[in-house]
Amino acid sequence: MPRRGWTRLWSGVAGLIAGALLVTIGKGVMPSDAARTLRPLYHRLALVAGSGDQGTTDGPFAEARFQEPAGLAGSPSGKLLVVADRGGHRLRGVRLDDANRVVTLAGTGQPGSADGALSSASFDRPTHVQFIGPRQLVVWDAGSGLLRIVDLEGGTVRTLHAAGTAPFEDVWGLAASEKEIFLSQPGPGRLVGVDIASGRARVLIEGDPRVPHPGALAFHDATLYLADRDGTEVFRLGASEKGSPDLAAAGAPGRLVAMASAGGVLYGLRAAAEPLVRALTGEPVPLISAWGQDLPGRGSPKPYLEVPGSPPVGFAADPRVERTLFVTSPALRRVLSIRDLDQGVRRDALTEWPGEPDDDSYPKRKPDGVYRLLVVGDSRIFYGTDKEIEEHGGYPRALTFPKRLELILNTRAALEGRPISYEVLTKAHGSSAPLGIWPAYEVPTVAKTWDVDTVVLMMPPASSTLDAWLNRPPVAGSGIPPADIDPEYLLLPAEAKLQKSPAAALFRACERRGMATASPDGRLEIEASLGKLAAEPELRREALELYGRPLELLKKRLAPRRLVFCFFPLGSREGLGEQRDFYRELCSKRGIELLDLVPAFDVLREAFYPLSELSGNDHFHAAGHAVFGYLVAHELVSRHIVPF
């Protein structure tokens, strides 16, 4: 079996495992008719609404049908997504504040141009839609070429008669401010503005050689951006004294079908293998599956998101979550959401990791209804096996434990109809950095910056914490070692270090037992495992102090955010019982919540063996990350550590 197939197999197995566990263990709490309480999944790539079948049925998000969904517009309040159902001659609404329930907002379903009440008014192939106020919309009917103003507050539809112009035909893009509606028409080669109050129309661009066929159009940072239908550049429209706007080249993202601004980024949609692109920089946004692979693009047998080469296509920002976009097209007959989050392959953990959390692509502002976890750990939580790394040329973030945990928590919430969502961020270093020390320095800032609710420190059986105590100087004030080495201190003679070190008593006690050495170059080393130290009262007492101090400091610096210490037994099982007991006592003394995963691992250990590669590095493989994610999700929920 080729390698890629091998990994796919494991990934598939992981999915089956996670799915089976969800169903099996969730049975005790799930309602008998799960379908009634299903909620949309909170994920980077998710279904917003639509079964995919053609129709006009309203109702629960996954069962509702669209005839021919085209334009999309998210309400400023973030509660409603309006869908121009072109073939159904209706305006449909997705109630984002009610589990994405689909409703009909306006239109009889028969093509027409009748004004009046929402339910009696008719539309003729409504194609573009934009909000022009909190509850007011403009709709362009492709069948009649008319602009319609829909007042959801007042419950009326009226036609905006643009003075002095024929009905607008061949409209590629529509953008709107509260006062003016802008339409791009590639056929006649013009950009038109229509004053909403007076209906007066003005031609802003016509026959401009840089934009001979005006196409994709969007507001971004209160400025109008325009792309040519056949060109590859994006232009910014600026005010001009001459009356007609100045065009300034702003980016070259390739030929765009639509544009939308979301979370401070202008995005473009294009009929290409990588359909989503940051329009001003030209960077494509990779669509990464939950299994860490690029999703098939256009031209592949089954593309995830096939963008037509021309409108209609729906493309709008999700007002609730930064850098998240709604997408649809008549052929798709579903509305999807795509979140611009970096989940691709991290090729080099050494150069890409330090300094910032891996998940700094998450917006700093936490979306409403989201509970944020920050998992802190070593490579066991972010790296895979040698074989997988060789295959991917690195390791996809989507495959790692934190992303699995996020997906599984959100899947449980969706399946059980819970109105809560989760984001799981990562902060980690390789195990040569002392996991018992560096979080006290680095994690509080990350937790505060990203408004994290709970930090989970993932502690494996071995860490380099004691080594840091022995070979780094205590920092004045905190009394714990620094996060980084001090090379000059490292080279001090052993005795000089011991005179200053809070770890001297432990070292001496270990030395008497033949468990510690000082090298001629001054390096101090305790050769006993934590399990061995924990087994002897004198050594245990000293170790509890050294392990406890930085942890307590971390807790203090995190407050009022919650800290959970999670001990998990991946790797050596030597002295595991003593270590569990040690951490139990440590957490109890320091008032830190302990999540002991040893029992859960033991239950599943034989059935899922092996969870990691067996070459001695103890990294989970893809399925291992999934099972680990499931276990932690289960414990977090069942012990009420996270709200659910």
Next chain:
Amino acid sequence: MSCCLAALVLAALFTTGAPGGSPAAPLTKVTPLGTPPASAAAPAAATPFPAAWFDKNVIVTKKEGYVHVFWNAQEARGPLTGPDKRMVLARVARRLAAEKVGAGVDRVKMDVVFVRERDRYGMPRWDTLEKVAHLEFSRDALLEGLKEGAVPEKAQMARLFEIFEVR
């Protein structure tokens, strides 16, 4: 003294250097660098040093009254165990003083070591450390007394360096 260390260590050069992990730690798989090939002899006069000698191998820490320069010279092991090792050290000291030490501080203490092994992330395994040399000097005096690319004469060494200990 130590409170300013973390902020001042040139993380970009060396990242979070940490002692070698315990035996069960997952990322301490040893990747021996080995001894450089025989062809890696001492560079001829004025031959530029390979960038690999210094990439991720230098930590500069500002201390009270001096700057400490730490160089893991494992990549230069061949030249530093050959007959011209003192000349090489002097030239390296000049280069690091010029490039890595800011002009504000004059006094420099420099330690040169070999760290024979790294973990799979490229982090040095401190338990394989071997001291090579300790130098102390005035940055200004060294930059003035030894021109860029010049090879120091033996008579110069005592004037350029206050301490020049080589193991």
